Amino acid sequence: MGGETPPLLNMLNILDIPFTPLDVAGILTIIFLGIALFLKIQRIKQLRLEVDKLNKSLEGMDEQSKLIIRTDMELNKIQEELDKKITSLYTLQELTRAISTTLEEPQIFKRIEVERLKEIGFEKALIFLYSEKDSRFNLYLNIGYVSEDVGIVKAFIEANGSQFLNLIKIQKTISSTSAVEGFIAKETINSLFTVSAFIFSVLLPKDGDKGFLFVGTENKDTLITEGDEELVTILTNQLGQSLENARLFEKTWNVQQELEKKVEERTRELALVIEGIKKISKRKTDFVSSVSHELRTPLTSIKGYAAILLAGKLGEVPLGVRERLEKINRHSDELVHMVNDMLDISRIESGREVMKIEPYDLKIISARAADLLSAQLKDKQIELSIDIPVNASEVLIDVNQIERVFINIVGNAIKFTPVAGKIFIRAVSIGAWIQVDIADTGSGIPEEAREAIFEEFYRVDSLINQQVKGTGLGLALVKNIIEAHGGKIWVKSKLGAGATFSFTLPVK
Amino acid sequence: MQVGVGVSIAKDYIEAAKEALFRAKKYITKDKIDFAIVFSTVEFAHPLFLKTISRLLGPTTIVGSSSLAVMSNQGFLKHGLVVMLISLSEKIYFNAALVEKISTKSINKAGEELAEKLLSGAKDIHRKLSVIFCDGLIKNTADLILGLQDKFGKSFPLVGASTADNPVFQKNYLYLNQEIYNDAACGILLGGNLNFGLGVRHGWKPLGKPRFVTESFRNTVYKIDSEPAVKIYEEYFARKIPELTKDLKRIAAFYPIGIYLSGKKEYLLRNLISIRNDGSLVFHGDVPVNSQIRFMIGAKDSILDATRQAASEAKQGMLEKKIDFVLVFDSVFRFMLLGRQVNKELEIIQEEFGRDTPIIGLCTCKEYAPLKIMEYSESAYSHNQAITILAVGK
Numbered sequence: 001m002g003g004e005t006p007p008l009l010n011m012l013n014i015l016d017i018p019f020t021p022l023d024v025a026g027i028l029t030i031i032f033l034g035i036a037l038f039l040k041i042q043r044i045k046q047l048r049l050e051v052d053k054l055n056k057s058l059e060g061m062d063e064q065s066k067l068i069i070r071t072d073m074e075l076n077k078i079q080e081e082l083d084k085k086i087t088s089l090y091t092l093q094e095l096t097r098a099i100s101t102t103l104e105e106p107q108i109f110k111r112i113e114v115e116r117l118k119e120i121g122f123e124k125a126l127i128f129l130y131s132e133k134d135s136r137f138n139l140y141l142n143i144g145y146v147s148e149d150v151g152i153v154k155a156f157i158e159a160n161g162s163q164f165l166n167l168i169k170i171q172k173t174i175s176s177t178s179a180v181e182g183f184i185a186k187e188t189i190n191s192l193f194t195v196s197a198f199i200f201s202v203l204l205p206k207d208g209d210k211g212f213l214f215v216g217t218e219n220k221d222t223l224i225t226e227g228d229e230e231l232v233t234i235l236t237n238q239l240g241q242s243l244e245n246a247r248l249f250e251k252t253w254n255v256q257q258e259l260e261k262k263v264e265e266r267t268r269e270l271a272l273v274i275e276g277i278k279k280i281s282k283r284k285t286d287f288v289s290s291v292s293h294e295l296r297t298p299l300t301s302i303k304g305y306a307a308i309l310l311a312g313k314l315g316e317v318p319l320g321v322r323e324r325l326e327k328i329n330r331h332s333d334e335l336v337h338m339v340n341d342m343l344d345i346s347r348i349e350s351g352r353e354v355m356k357i358e359p360y361d362l363k364i365i366s367a368r369a370a371d372l373l374s375a376q377l378k379d380k381q382i383e384l385s386i387d388i389p390v391n392a393s394e395v396l397i398d399v400n401q402i403e404r405v406f407i408n409i410v411g412n413a414i415k416f417t418p419v420a421g422k423i424f425i426r427a428v429s430i431g432a433w434i435q436v437d438i439a440d441t442g443s444g445i446p447e448e449a450r451e452a453i454f455e456e457f458y459r460v461d462s463l464i465n466q467q468v469k470g471t472g473l474g475l476a477l478v479k480n481i482i483e484a485h486g487g488k489i490w491v492k493s494k495l496g497a498g499a500t501f502s503f504t505l506p507v508k
Numbered sequence: 509m510q511v512g513v514g515v516s517i518a519k520d521y522i523e524a525a526k527e528a529l530f531r532a533k534k535y536i537t538k539d540k541i542d543f544a545i546v547f548s549t550v551e552f553a554h555p556l557f558l559k560t561i562s563r564l565l566g567p568t569t570i571v572g573s574s575s576l577a578v579m580s581n582q583g584f585l586k587h588g589l590v591v592m593l594i595s596l597s598e599k600i601y602f603n604a605a606l607v608e609k610i611s612t613k614s615i616n617k618a619g620e621e622l623a624e625k626l627l628s629g630a631k632d633i634h635r636k637l638s639v640i641f642c643d644g645l646i647k648n649t650a651d652l653i654l655g656l657q658d659k660f661g662k663s664f665p666l667v668g669a670s671t672a673d674n675p676v677f678q679k680n681y682l683y684l685n686q687e688i689y690n691d692a693a694c695g696i697l698l699g700g701n702l703n704f705g706l707g708v709r710h711g712w713k714p715l716g717k718p719r720f721v722t723e724s725f726r727n728t729v730y731k732i733d734s735e736p737a738v739k740i741y742e743e744y745f746a747r748k749i750p751e752l753t754k755d756l757k758r759i760a761a762f763y764p765i766g767i768y769l770s771g772k773k774e775y776l777l778r779n780l781i782s783i784r785n786d787g788s789l790v791f792h793g794d795v796p797v798n799s800q801i802r803f804m805i806g807a808k809d810s811i812l813d814a815t816r817q818a819a820s821e822a823k824q825g826m827l828e829k830k831i832d833f834v835l836v837f838d839s840v841f842r843f844m845l846l847g848r849q850v851n852k853e854l855e856i857i858q859e860e861f862g863r864d865t866p867i868i869g870l871c872t873c874k875e876y877a878p879l880k881i882m883e884y885s886e887s888a889y890s891h892n893q894a895i896t897i898l899a900v901g902k
Contacts, residue, residue: 058717065716065803069744069763072805073755076762076845083847113519115587221757 081225084121088231091119095235099242103249108242109141117143120231121222122215124195126150127239128157129203129211130165137161137211149194156192160184168210173201173233175224197222199229201236205243213239282350289346292339299339303332341473345456348480355398355484362395362434362505363388366425369406376414377423384410384423392427392434395505401481402505408474409438409501416442417498432507433487439500445493454479454489478503509832509902510595512536513866515580517588521557528591529564535866538595541565543602543696545835546572546683547579547870548589550673553681553688561591562686568593569604571696572683573641573671576840579869581858583851584843592833592868597902599701603629606684606694615648618693619655626697627659633699635660639835639898640668640695644680644873648726650794650890652693653876657888666888667706667898668695669837669872703901705825708877710777710839710894711814714766714802716744721799727781729789732801736787740765741780744803753783761841764893765791768800772879777804777892779841792874793890806893808849811842815853815895819860822897830901834861836869837896843871857897872896 098111109127117125124144128137137157142150157164163184167174174180176190176197189198195216203211213236306328309317317325347353366386370377377384395402406425413423421441428435445453449460457472482489482503493499512535516527532544544565548557553574561570580590596602605625610618626638638660642649649670656666671680682689698704719740723731732740741752741759752759759780766775778791795801823831836857843850857867875891 062717066744066746068715069803069805070746072807073745073758073762076758079847080758086848115519118586 081227085227085231088120088228091116092231092234096238099239100245102242103246105243105246105250106140108239108246112141112143114143117215120215120235121219121228122199122217124193124214124216124218126153126193126214127203127211128154128164128214129209130161130168131209137164138209140211141213153193164212167200167212168202168204171202171204173199173229173236175199175229177224178226178229194218196220197224199224199232201229201232203236203240203243205240205247207244208247212236285346285349288342289350292343292346295339296336299332299336303329303336306332338473341477345473345477345480348477348484353484355401357396357398357485359394360397360399360402362393362427362436365399365403365406368403369410370425372407373410373414376411380414380417381420382414382417382423383421384425386425388425388427389429392429395434395507397485397505398481401484405478405481405503406438408478412474413438413440413442413499413501416440418442421498429507430504433504434507435502435504437500437502439498441498444495444497445491445499446495447493450491450493453491509597509600510536510538511833511866512593513580513590513833513868514593515582515585515588515590517585521552521554521589522560524552524589525557525560525591526564528589529561529593532591532593536593536595540595541568541593542596543569543571543594543604545592545594545868546570546589547868548572548574549576549578549585549587550574550679550681551587552589553683555686555688557589558683558688559686565593569602570683570685571604571641571694573694573870574673574679574681574683575671575870575872576673577843577850577871579836579838579854579867581854581863581865581867583854590868592866594833597701600698600902601630601633601700603627603697604684604694605629605697606682606689606692608689608692610643610646610652610693611691615646615651616655616658619652619657620659621655622652622693622695623656623659626695630697630699635664635697635699636702637665637667637698637704637900638695639698640666640693640876641682642668642670642693642874642876643682643690644670644672646670646691646693649874649876650726653888653890656695665704665706665878666876667835667837667896668876668888669870669896670874670876672840672871672873698900701902703826703829705822705827705831705899706877707818707821707823707825707897708875708879708891708894709814709818709821710774710806710842710891711811712764712766712775712777712804712806712893713810714775715805716803718768718800718802721795721797721801724795724797724799727778727791727794728784729791729795730786737789738783738787740803741783741789749783749785749787756780756783761844761893762806764804764841765795765801766804767795768802769879774879775802775804776879776889777894779892792892806845808846811845812849812852812856815856815897816860818895818897819857822899823860826899826901831861831865831899832901833866833868833899835898835900836867837872837875837898838869839875839891839893839895840871840873841893842895853895861899 095112095116099108102108102111112125114123117123125141126139126145127141129140130137137154139150139154145153167180167183170180172180174183176186179186190196193214193216196218198214198216201213203213213232215232306325308314310322310325310329344353363386366388370384370386410423410425417423417440424437424439426437426439445460452458453460454475456476459472479489486506487504489501489503491499491501512532514528514530514532516524516531518524518527544561546558546561558570562568577584577586578588578590603626605622607618607622607625622640638656640656642652646652653666657664660666671682673679680690682692682694684694719733721729721732722734723729729737731737738749738752742748744763745752745759761779764777764779766777769776778793778795781790781792783789822834834857838853842853846853854867861867875894875896876888877891877896878888
C-alpha cells in the first residue's frame with residue numbers, strides 16, 4: 001500500500017490520535033448518515049406539515065360538504081313538496097272537472113277514483129252525509145275499505161256522532177297534524193281507520209244533507225302539511241258545490257217532469273175534446289149535407305111551381321100576386337144558392353170533393369171573374385184593377401173552385417165598396433207560392449171580426465151588413481177551397497179604409 | 509325480429525290486457541309471437557289478467573313483473589300496463605324460467621336452480637345474454653347473482669333488476685306464463701344470432717372526504733373509520749338516529765354511499781335501507797370491509813347526464829347494428845328524485861335510439877349488470893340508483 005496518507009488522517013496523526021484509515025471511513029459514514037438523518041427529519045417535518053395542511057383542507061372540504069348536503073336536503077324537500085303540490089293541483093283540477101260535469105248525486109261520488117286519490121297522496125277515503133230525517137250518518141263513498149272495516153268505522157261514527165256533527169258545525173278541516181281540541185284522539189282515528197295520516201274535511205252543500213270527507217294513508221312516511229289540508233278543503237268545497245248543483249238540478253228536473261206530466265195529461269184531454277169536436281163536426285157536416293139534399297127537392301118544386309104560375313100557365317096572375325111570386329122565385333134562388341154553398345162546404349170538409357188540380361193562369365181566372373161581375377161593377381162605378389205579373393200567374397189549382405174564390409171575394413168587395421170605389425187584384429210570387437191580394441176601398445172589417453168572417457153563417461154586425469144581403473157562407477167556402485189547395489187565407493183591414501183579402505196558391 | 513309495444517291504462521285489468529295486446533299486435537305481421545314481456549303497475553297483478561293475455565296470445569311465453577311505474581314509448585305510467593311482443597328472427601333462441609319460494613331455500617342455490625332451468629332449454633345454443641327479474645323483497649340478491657354466475661360462468665353477460673312497487677317496498681309480483689309469483693326470480697336466456705349493447709350509469713357524485721369501511725358483514729356496515737357507521741350520516745345531516753330514521757326514505761333516495769372501484773370512473777352506489785340502534789347501517793347490496801367509500805349526492809342534471817351516457821353506451825355496444833328493442837331498468841330512487849321531470853329520461857333515451865324504437869321499462873330497487881358492456885367479461889354488479897339500458901337487435 002504505497003499511497004499518500006489522507007489529510008484527515010494526517011491531522012489526527014498530528015494530534016497524536018492513533019486512527020487507522022478504517023476508523024476514519026467509519027467516522028465519515030456516521031457524519032454522512034447524521035446529515036442524511038437530519039435532512040430526512042426535516043423532510044418528514046415538512047411532509048407532516050403538508051399532510052396536516054391537506055388534512056385541514058380535507059376536513060374543511062368535508063365541513064363544506066356537510067353544509068352542501070344539508071342545504072341540498074332542504075332544497076330536495078322543498079322541491080318534493082312543490083312537485084307534490086303541482087301533481088296534486090293537476091289531480092284536483094281533474095277531479096273537480098270530473099265531479100262538476102255530472103248532475104247526478106251518486107255519480108259525483110263515483111267519480112272520485114282510487115288512482116286520483118293516490119295522486120294526492122291517499123289510498124283510503126270515506127264520505128258520510130248526515131241525514132236529518134233519519135238522524136244518522138249514511139255512507140256515500142268507500143275507497144280502500146272492505147265491508148267489515150266499513151261496519152266498524154260506521155259504528156264508531158254513530159257512537160261519536162256528536163263529535164262529527166260538531167265538526168260539521170264548526171266547518172273545520174282537521175288532520176293528523178292539526179287536531180282540534182275535544183275531537184277524537186289522533187291515535188284512535190289512526191287505529192280505527194287503519195291509517196297513519198289522515199284529513200277530515202266537511203262537506204257543506206247549501207241545502208240537504210251535510211257531512212264530511214275522510215282521506216287517509218297507511219304510508220308511515222306521510223306527514224300531512226297545511227298544503228294537503230288546503231287541497232282536500234278545495235276538493236270538499238267543490239264536492240259541496242257539485243252536490244248543491246245536483247240537488248238543484250234534481251228539483252228543477254222534478255218540477256219539469258211534473259210539468260211535462262201535466263202537459264201530457266192536458267194534451268190527452270185536449271185530444272179527446274178535439275176528437276169529440278171532430279165527431280160533432282162530422283155529424284154537423286153530414287147533417288148539413290143530408291138536410292141540404294133534402295131541401296133541394298122541395299125548393300126545386302117551389303121554384304118550378306112559382307115559374308109555372310109566373311108564366312101564366314095556370315091563368316092570369318094579378319100584379320100583386322106576380323110581385324109575390326117573383327119574390328118567391330128570387331128567394332128560392334138565394335135558398336138554392338145557399339144550399340149549394342152548404343153542400344160544397346160539407347163536401348170539401350169531408351174530403352168528398354176532390355180537387356181537380358191543373359196548371360192554370362191566374363190572369364184568365366181574374367179576367368173571367370171581372371167579366372162575370374162587370375154588371376155590378378158598372379152599377380156602382382167601381383174601378384177594378386188587375387196586376388198579375390207573368391212570374392206570378394201560373395198556379396196549380398182546381399180552376400172552377402178558385403174561380404168561385406175570386407167571384408166570392410170580388411163580389412163581397414163590390415157589395416161593401418161605396419159607389420166610385422176601387423178594387424185591386426194583385427199577385428206576387430213567394431217561393432213555391434203565389435200570393436193573391438184582393439183589396440177594396442170599402443168600409444173595412446172590425447178587428448174582432450177578422451177571423452170570424454171565415455166561419456160559417458158569421459156576419460159582421462154592422463149597419464152596412466144589414467143593408468147588404470149575404471148567407472154568411474161565402475167566405476167559409478172560400479177558406480175551405482183555399483185550404484184544400486194547401487194554401488192559407490187571411491184579411492187585413494182598417495175600418496173605413498177598405499180591406500185586403502190575401503190567399504196563397506201553390507206553384508208546384 | 510318484429511317487436512310491438514302496446515299500452516293500456518284501462519281500469520279493468522281484462523280490458524287493459526285486451527287493449528294493450530291489440531295495440532302491440534298491430535306492429536307484428538308474423539303469425540308466431542315467441543315471447544311477451546309484460547310490465548304492469550301492482551294493481552294489475554291478478555291471475556285473470558295474465559290468463560287473458562295468455563288466452564289471447566296462444567302458446568307464447570310471457571315474462572314480466574309488477575312495478576311502481578312502467579315505461580313505454582309513451583312515457584311513464586303510474587297506473588297501467590305495457591306489453592312488448594317479440595317475434596324472433598331465425599337463429600335467435602330463447603328460454604324462460606322461474607324459481608319460486610326463494611326464502612325457503614339457500615338463495616345461492618335458488619340462483620343456481622334458475623340458471624340450470626334456463627340452460628336446460630338452451631343446450632346447443634350459443635348463449636349471448638341473460639335477463640333476470642327478481643322480487644324486490646328478496647334480500648341478499650348478490651348471492652342469487654353468484655348462484656346464477658356459478659352456473660352461467662362469471663364472464664357470461666347478466667342483466668337484470670329487483671323490481672320495486674314503491675320506495676318502501678311492500679309488494680312485488682313476477683309473471684311467468686299464466687301465473688303470478690312472489691318470493692321468486694325469473695329470467696330469459698337469449699342466444700344465437702343476436703347482438704346487444706348495455707349502458708349502466710347513476711350520475712351521483714362523490715362529496716366529502718373518503719372513508720374506509722373497517723367492519724362489515726354482507727350488506728351491514730358496523731364501523732366506518734373505526735367509528736359507528738351511523739356517525740357518517742349523523743355528521744353530514746347533523747341529526748341523531750331517530751331523526752335520521754324519520755327521514756330515511758329521502759336520505760336513502762338522495763344520499764347513498766359510493767364504493768370506490770379501483771380503475772373505474774363511477775362509484776358503485778349502495779343506498780341505505782335502515783339504521784339500527786347499535787349504529788350499524790343496512791344497505792341495498794354488500795359493502796366489503798376495507799372498501800373506500802364516499803358520501804354521494806345526486807342532482808337532476810347529473811342524473812339525466814348519466815341517462816344520456818348509459819343510452820349512448822348501449823347504442824355504441826350495438827356497433828351500429830339495427831336495434832330492435834330497448835329494455836330499461838330504472839331505479840325507483842331516480843324516479844323519486846326526478847319527480848315531474850321523470851319523462852325526461854325517456855326523452856333522452858328516445859333521442860339516442862329514435863322515437864320508433866320500441867322501448868319498455870320499469871322501476872327497480874336494484875339493478876344487476878356489469879359496469880360496462882365492453883368489459884362484460886367481469887362479474888355483474890348489484891347497482892343502486894342506476895339506470896340500466898339494454899339495446900337488443902339482430
